[in-house]
Amino acid sequence: MVERLTWSRKAFIAFNYTFLTIVSLMCIIPLVHVLAISFSSSEAAAAGYVKLWPVDWTLSSYEYVAGQAAFLKSMLVTVQRVALGVTINMLITVLIAYPLSKETSVFRPRTFYAWIFVITILFNGGLIPTYMIVKYTGIMDTIWALVLPTAVPVFNVILMLNFFRNLPKELEEAAFIDGAGQWTTLWRVYIPLSMPSLATVTLFAIVGHWNAWFDGLIFMNTPDHYPLQSYLQTIIIRQDFSAMASADLDSLTQISDRTAKAAQIFLGALPILIVYPFLQRFFVSGIVLGSVKE
Amino acid sequence: MLKPKKNVAAASLLCLSLVVSACSNNGDGNQANPSNDKAANSQTTGDEANTSAGNATSEADPQFGKYEPGIELTTVRVIDELKFASGETIDSNQWTRTLEERLGIKVKNNWVVKKDQGQEKMNVTLASGDLPDIFGVNATQLKQLAEAGEIYDLTELYEKYASPLVKEFAEATTNGLAASTFDGKLMAFPAGNATIDNAPILWIRKDWLTKLSLPEPKTMDDVIRIADAFTNQDPDGNGKKDSYGLALNKTLFWTNGGGSFGILEGFMNGYHAYPQSWIKDPGGNLVYGSIQPEMKTALAKLQEMYKNGLIDKEFGVKDEVKEAELASAGRLGMGYGQMWNTLFPLTDSRKNDPAADWQAYPIVSVDSTSASPQTPASSISNYYVVRKDAEHPEALFKMLNLFGELQFDPKTPKEVWQQHSKVDGIEVWQYFPFAVGRPDKNLTIHHNVVAALENKDASALNPEELDAYNNSLAMQEGTGDATNWSYDKVFGKAGSFSVIDKYVTEKLIKSSEYYAAPTATMTDKNATLLKMELETFTKIIMGASVDEFDKFVSDWKKLGGDQITDEVNSWNATK
DSSP: OGGGOOHHHHHHHHHHHHHHHHHHHHHHHHHHHHHHHHTSOHHHHHTTOOSSSOSSOOOHHHHHHHTOHHHHHHHHHHHHHHHHHHHHHHHHHHHHHHHHTSOTTTSTTHHHHHHHHHHHHHOOOOHHHHHHHHHHHTOTTSTHHHHSTTOOOHHHHHHHHHHHHHSOHHHHHHHHHTTOOHHHIIIIIIHHHTHHHHHHHHHHHHHHHHHOOHHHHHHOSSGGGOOHHHHHHHHHSOOOGGGOOGGGHHHHTTTTOHHHHHHHHHHHHHHHHHHHHHHHHHHHHHHHHHHOOO | OHHHHHHHHHHHHHHHHHHHHHHHHHHHHHHHHHHHHHHHHHHHHHHHHHHHHHOHHHHHSTTTOOOSSOEEEEEEEEEOSOOOOTTOBTTBSHHHHHHHHHHOEEEEEEEEEEGGGHHHHHHHHHHTTOOOSEEEEOHHHHHHHHHTTOBOOOHHHHHHHSOHHHHHHHHHSTTHHHHTEETTEEOOEEEEEOGGGGOOEEEEEHHHHHHTTOOOOOBHHHHHHHHHHHHHSOTTOSSSOOOBSBOOOTTOOSTTTOOSBSOSHHHHHHTTOOTTOEEEOTTSOEEEGGGSHHHHHHHHHHHHHHHTTOBOTTGGGOOHHHHHHHHHTTOBOEEEEOTTTTTTTTHHHHHHOTTOOEEEEOOOBSSSSOOOOEEOSOEEEEEEEEBTTOSOTTHHHHHHHHHHHHHHOTTSOHHHHHHHHEETTEEGGGGSTTOOOOTTHHHHHHHHHHHHHHHTOOTTOOHHHHHHHHHHHHHHTTOOOHHHHHHHHHHSTTSHHHHHHHHHHTTOOEEOSOOSSOOHHHHHHHHHHHHHHHHHHHHHHTTOOTTHHHHHHHHHIIIIIHHHHHHHHHHHHHO
16 A cells, blocks of 8 residues: 555645644644643743643642632533533434424425524524513523523534434334334434434534533523533633722732633533543544435 | 425515514514603603602601612622622622611612623613613713613702712712713713823832832933833843833723733823823814824834834733733833732732832823823713612612711721621622712822821721731831732832822823713724724834824724714814
């Protein structure tokens, strides 16, 4: 094999590896930098001495975070949100994708429903109408405001739908002949066959819920109810001094707490970092399988 | 095959009709509003007499009388990171109890959000029309609310219900009352500061001055000489040329949300240029400071300094925190900034190097005319407004009065003061939703602390002043740590407030003349114009031809600047 490589092929491979290495480094270096800061002393971090390796190794910022009730509380909210939100997402995704994967001759209003879902990708209500709907539904300031508005992930539905369509029809027919109804066919035939695709979609749902911060900000009425990313946003964004009351002088002394922020950022990203490799093996096959129609 | 296509067409038509009908509904709603507003407005004026009469006990003493039976109010809260003693919450604490006990007022928080998201949350609330009874807004929101007729005219209530102390506070905020007045009606109560707190300060490492035996700066030439020496004469003594003479961050200016350290207002003022400020020209018209010819001179000087390596080569991508890393690493000796810079970000410099001694100096001038430090037109942290159909609009003033009494009246017993202000390091006063303060409080602290240090007598100080006094005392006795140092450098004898005191006594301060909310064209164009300004100035400092400035001036005028100037001047003529 090796001797058959032409010059241009070699050049292509070399370029590929260099390019991809650079891209991966660009992703990894900021993370390592944040990690290094979180293990450094705050003075060293403030002076910019910390690059990719901790200076004056210390765990004090992690001790600080462990005593930070707000961080732990918001972590709990996020865990709740992910558990609840992903369950709802997955249930709805499957329940919508299955009927929509049927032929129009079997499920007559299929096209109509499909368009309704597609429309929501193309247009959305905008911030204020969404806010008002949430408000008048009465779910403001509850966990439901975080999971219900995003309950139907249309993109995931389309992925699942295409995957279902790809499964051999003969399986379905066999199931029907053996006396299974639609429900049994879905749970006993389709779901077990769709694991790779389901894993991918689950991953999307988890990451989506884990990273969402803006809805927490808008729909939650007290910082106690913030999910983790909304909380992180509040500590990381720089305060605007232009409207600062003179009495806030004391709070100024606490701003440059960079190591603690770094520790919280890293802890916030950790669970996803851990989950990712386990689901990633389904990832490529899941998307590709779902994207090809027969 | 035909059938599905028809279906698609039908479905999309249906969806389209939904969209269209939703839009038209919206339109109707908007049009219907003004007439509703008027009706509601006239109704409330009628109601006011009723409610006032209904609560006789509260009316007997308009300023401090208690509501019997008690009333409930709604508000929304934008807060700092608050700490609570166990059992206390934002909804139940010392202040909520005092409010109920003294005034019979129960305040319900519709939502509570931290400062950074306050504006976003507030904008959603305003847009959805879900206003609480009494709440705090910024200048732009105030203007919207006033023009939409959503808020209560406070003119008469202010006269009748506000206590003399609270009135004094409002009057002492720079331009605060004027900015709250629309068509001669007072639509909000301004709570904020005197703008003197925002006058530019020149921070220099005094230990480096001493080491290189340089004099304190008296003129702009001195400043540049010092910057040169800090760069080239190795002030940190490590044998390497790795230090910079003048701090500069990428926002260039502090106004419009820029950083507070490494800014240029003070430098420009030395050349009698007033960036991003509205100043009077000799003819009495208001003009925009950034486009005046003095700016060009100052920018040319900066360009020269940059070329000679006195300014960090990478300033264009560094915010104040990044730029301050140089200071913390002992590689920076001077910078223009705000009075609080030793608290943030220079405190890290002291922590890393206990010899680092940042000292505040007054800004200096290029010629014999003394430099006028520029300040914003106003510094209002909150405009308190009342919803137009609120049941007890006067309650705002009763609450403000109570806060003023408990926090600022010298007759208030010290333990009561303490209980409502700061307990065990917890800032209890921040629990109160409608805080006001003496706008020149910080300068007063400085005066009192200096007097107490001279007489060695701290008995007349209030607890807040006592904190500042103890910090300075620790420094005097040589036991101070970095925290004591950073407070001493603000409030102490030679602190930044001694500089501000000099500005005030010599009447040097030059406030921006335009204090109203942004004009129509400002709202539309100012962001673009500011961006263009920042880009041009940054380019010039980094070496582009100084004549780019002339092009910027003509572009600025063409792209909306002239229109803004007209609007500002017609406002000036009618104010």
